[in-house]
Amino acid sequence: MEHYHMNLTLKVWRQKNSHSEGKLETYQVKNISSEMSFLEMFDVLNEQLITEGKDPIAFDHDCREGICGMCSMYINGQAHGPWKQNTTCQLHMRAFKDGDTIVVEPWRSQAFPIVKDLVVNRSAFDRIIQAGGYISVNTGNAVDANAIPIDKKDADDAFMAAACIGCGACVATCKNGSAMLFVGAKVSQLALLPQGGPERESRVLNMVAQMDKEGFGNCTNTYACEAECPKGISVANIARLNSEYIKAGLSTEEK
Amino acid sequence: MNEVIDLQHLSLFLPNSYYNISIMTWKHFFTSSIGKKFLMAMTGIFLVLFLIVHAGINACIFLNDGGETFNKAAHFMSHNWIMRFLEIGLFAGFILHIIQGLSLTFQNKKARPVNYAFNQPGKNSNWYSRSMAILGTLLLLFLIMHLSHFYVGTKVALYGGDKPHNLYHEMQTIFSVNWIVALYLIGVASLFWHLYHGFQSAFQTLGIHHKRYTPIIMAAGTGYAIIICLLFALMPIAMYLGWIK
Numbered sequence: 099m100e101h102y103h104m105n106l107t108l109k110v111w112r113q114k115n116s117h118s119e120g121k122l123e124t125y126q127v128k129n130i131s132s133e134m135s136f137l138e139m140f141d142v143l144n145e146q147l148i149t150e151g152k153d154p155i156a157f158d159h160d161c162r163e164g165i166c167g168m169c170s171m172y173i174n175g176q177a178h179g180p181w182k183q184n185t186t187c188q189l190h191m192r193a194f195k196d197g198d199t200i201v202v203e204p205w206r207s208q209a210f211p212i213v214k215d216l217v218v219n220r221s222a223f224d225r226i227i228q229a230g231g232y233i234s235v236n237t238g239n240a241v242d243a244n245a246i247p248i249d250k251k252d253a254d255d256a257f258m259a260a261a262c263i264g265c266g267a268c269v270a271t272c273k274n275g276s277a278m279l280f281v282g283a284k285v286s287q288l289a290l291l292p293q294g295g296p297e298r299e300s301r302v303l304n305m306v307a308q309m310d311k312e313g314f315g316n317c318t319n320t321y322a323c324e325a326e327c328p329k330g331i332s333v334a335n336i337a338r339l340n341s342e343y344i345k346a347g348l349s350t351e352e353k
Numbered sequence: 354m355n356e357v358i359d360l361q362h363l364s365l366f367l368p369n370s371y372y373n374i375s376i377m378t379w380k381h382f383f384t385s386s387i388g389k390k391f392l393m394a395m396t397g398i399f400l401v402l403f404l405i406v407h408a409g410i411n412a413c414i415f416l417n418d419g420g421e422t423f424n425k426a427a428h429f430m431s432h433n434w435i436m437r438f439l440e441i442g443l444f445a446g447f448i449l450h451i452i453q454g455l456s457l458t459f460q461n462k463k464a465r466p467v468n469y470a471f472n473q474p475g476k477n478s479n480w481y482s483r484s485m486a487i488l489g490t491l492l493l494l495f496l497i498m499h500l501s502h503f504y505v506g507t508k509v510a511l512y513g514g515d516k517p518h519n520l521y522h523e524m525q526t527i528f529s530v531n532w533i534v535a536l537y538l539i540g541v542a543s544l545f546w547h548l549y550h551g552f553q554s555a556f557q558t559l560g561i562h563h564k565r566y567t568p569i570i571m572a573a574g575t576g577y578a579i580i581i582c583l584l585f586a587l588m589p590i591a592m593y594l595g596w597i598k
Contacts, residue, residue: 111470122470175473201471208464273474273483275464278386303377306385315464316386316457318485319554325477334562340387341560347382353375 102132104196108143110155111203116211116219122201132192136179137162137169139191156215164188164328167263170270171216172203177267177326185265185328205270208313209277220266222312223280229308230301231284233293252290259286261329268323268331274315279323281309282335289342299346303353306343389453394555396450401552401577403443408584415587417597420521427520431507451493458486481546482554488547495540502527528592537589541582548578 105128113120127143134142137159144154160168169186173179179189194200202216210218235241260283268279285302288294294301317336324333346353382388410430413423430436474483481488503523510518528534552574553567561570591597 109470172469175469175471176476180476203469203471206465206467206469208466271477273465273478274461276386276461303381306387307381310386313464314386315461316390317558318457318461318482319550319557320478320482322474322478322483333557337557337560337562339560340390340558343385343387344391344560347377347385347388350377353377353381 099192103129104132104191104194106130106194107199109199109201112155112215113212115214120212130191134191135162135187136173136189136191137187156217158217159187162187165263167265170205170218170265172205172270174201177270178328183328183330205266207269207275209275210266210269223264223266225312226281226305226308227284230297230305233288234296246292248291256287256290259283259331259335262331263329265328267326267328269314271322271326272315273320273322274318276317277309277314278317278336278339279327279331279333281305282339283331285342286335286338289338299350300353302339302342302346303350389457390558392449393453393457394558396446397551397555399446400450404581408581411588412584414521414597419598423521424519431511454486454489482550485547485550488543491543492540492547495543498536525592528589531593534589534593538586541586545578545582548581549575552577
């Protein structure tokens, strides 16, 4: 692929903290390599801001390999930018051309309050996991990995659901701020496996109750989440969440 | 921490509430996000079934027999006591679907209090799937007009009318006005997009997502929306243009 350099105009959301008003600030960056990742381009901008004695832009990042789920930028009206099944850190500048204007905003959701600039607090996801994302196991020596036979299809589906990195792009994209793709993936990866059996009903009831408590919206099946998910989590997981919840909710006496 | 463990040792003698088990109630179910969506899907499918009956009976006008068959069918629907009883269920279905839809919409708006300065929803979803609330509101307005045109007149005739009610004639009168025909066509267009998304969406909400069944559901939903809406659209058009007398 051809290597080129570009000058860009960036419009970045700046917000001091969760209580203050934020606004879009315009910045110019020059001589950006097409080989850079989007976050490297932000590093260049922050170096520039520090040299000018200004406050650098706060943004979340960790592994920069597309697997940790920390990066969370809403780029040009799309979660994680224009590329499909891709995280912000794996978005490369060759997605843009010289003279482009790029708008960068944080995830917007009632349940994800802005900490600073592009950093949002996603601990609502942690509390949903805590409500039911565990299984019962016997203590003692670690058991053999393949001691329980599992159907190949179920193992594959569970693995596909477990690919969710919890970045929150689904919530950020959904016009309803719904977390059902995330919760669907987390419920599915355990509901599909025998290991998830003991807490199968209480898990889905408690995780959905926590999801509602956190103030996430309700799915209207636009499937925007699936289209923007960096890991391609299928909306089949939302259907599974629905059927697990309906079955448990209509039959269980206690949760 | 130790205190908690001690309590659990005594669990045989303690009520459930000591070890974090709570009762699942109907209120929990029907006020939860998925419980509300479940109700939306069930009432939606019920209304989908109702529209088949509605379109089927109204299609009698296309026999072009001066409304004889249609008036007979309409008379049965408004006088048979089983139909009158089912009518209560129909109203309940409409009211639940409308109230629940509005409540979900307000809740969803609250979940995203600040909108993006720049957003490209067209890159990841269809406009009609994102517009169910707007389409539904248009349908509600249409429904109010539609009931005032046909339902109220039928009831007045039923309880206080001195001469037998000619619903076919009433249809002809109403559909002779061009702007009313236009409003009906807007209503039918809203109905089409609402059904086109809503039909398959209801099954997803009920937890049906299957490699073999989902394509059938999608095809059935598309066919259903086209046939029902085409039939409904042809009624005011055919009467206005005098295709049926």
